[in-house]
């Protein structure tokens with residue numbers, strides 16, 4: 001039996017005045033798949049992610065999550081259904097520790113009052129799952145460090161820990177490697193490799209080493225349209241993709 005895709009996008013269109021930012025996108029993300037979305041600057045990747053997250057309303061087309069039409073669902077309701085967008089908008093509280101941030105996400109997931117945050121780190125029912133998430137992201141030894149004192153790459157890792165603690169199971173990762181140094185990128189790639197197989201991930205990324213290391217499938221967007229979807233090897237070999245995006249050196 002074929003599994004219902006976590007995410008299914010069909011015939012999506014979005015114009016900004018004269019610019020057709022999304023001009024016919026079809027895409028599906030399978031359960032537990034890492035699906036990379038690549039394309040040249042201005043191809044419409046961020047606009048597509050914003051429509052999936054519910055921050056921009058499409059003009060035409062449909063977005064299904066777990067078979068349910070979410071095209072016009074509010075962003076917070078999508079988040080409640082397990083969708084999380086990371087790395088463009090930082091959701092961290094800079095004056096609180098890494099552990100506090102994750103514990104608050106656990107607390108929110110349990111539907112408990114956010115105002116009790118001060119107790120979060122002392123409450124074992126919040127602290128234990130929060131520590132487990134930090135550990136998963138390689139941040140166990142940074143639990144008591146304030147977010148404002150964490151390195152850039154560590155904040156990215158913490159954002160993932162917060163999203164997962166809040167119950168996200170379908171992750172929209174918008175350029176996780178952007179602004180990271182070589183070592184930090186390798187570390188983020190290793191973390192995403194560990195998440196692979198447990199979550200559905202739509203990954204927008206310009207770092208092709210990371211894309212080809214992580215992705216089960218890759219969709220290439222050009223001028224707002226889906227040019228091709230295939231395995232990393234198929235994408236590497238595709239003549240139009242090479243011409244449109246990867247260039248001769250690919």
Ligand SMILES: Nc1ncnc2c1ncn2[C@@H]1O[C@H](COP(=O)(O)OP(=O)(O)OP(=O)(O)O)[C@@H](O)[C@H]1O
Pocket residue numbers: 016019020021039040041042043044045046047048
């Ligand atoms: N709010 C907006 N108003 C007008 N035009 C927009 C808006 N947002 C995006 N665009 C235009 O839509 C097109 C797609 O932009 P988008 O940012 O989605 O591309 P992208 O593939 O994410 O690019 P990059 O790789 O550079 O981040 C571009 O031509 C951009 O200028």
